[in-house]
Amino acid sequence: MINRVVLVGRLTRDPELRYTPNGVAVANFGIAVNRPFTNQQGEREADFLNCVVWRKQAENVANYLNKGSLAGVDGRLQSRSYENQEGRRVNVVEVQAESVQFLEPRNASGGGGSQGYGSQGGNQNQGKQDQGRGSSNLNDDPFADDGKPIDISDDDLPF
Known part of the structure; x- marks a missing residue:
């Protein structure tokens, strides 16, 4: 089986961070995904999906993403049901995110405030320098072109 x-x-909204009674972080957010075709009026439609992410990933999503941020989500579909306040059974299908990638720079004009580095399962660093050092800024680009040639030997290359 594949899921x-x-x-x-x-x-579609700012991530909502909560903690379980055991102290495990969980964040909920919505994501709008464009469909690959247009409707009869020539407009592109979108699907609006709810996502859930857990633990350190949840804290990172809540800290670095907000409404309008471009993100990549890798995970699985999960369904659940509960009884609402009127006593009716409600079925919910949501994406259980295993990995959330931040796909644009934090100060990108296109969509609002996400970090430009990926967040992968097990990668707790989030592409930023250790904050304990305090010597690096998130906006520092180590690959910025300063006009000088790069001095590196072939022995240092991994390929």
Whole structure:
């Protein structure tokens, strides 16, 4: 059996971070994903999906993404049901995100405030320098072109 979802879209609302009674972080957010075709009026439609992410990933999503941020989500579909306040059974299908990638720079004009580095399962660093050092800024680009040639030997290359 295969249950795999890969999405790229923009957040429809700011992530909502909560903690379980055991102290495990969980964040909920919505993502809008454009359909690959247009309707009869020539407009592109979108699907609006709810996502859930857990633990350190949840804290990173809540800290670095907000409404309009471009993100990639890799995970699986999961369904659940509950009884609402009126006593009716409600079925919910949501994406359980295993990995959330931040797909644009934090100060990008296109969509609002996400970090430009990926967040992968097990990668707790989030592409930023250790904050304990305090000597690096998130906006510092180590690959910025300063007009000088790069001095590197062939022995230092991994390929």
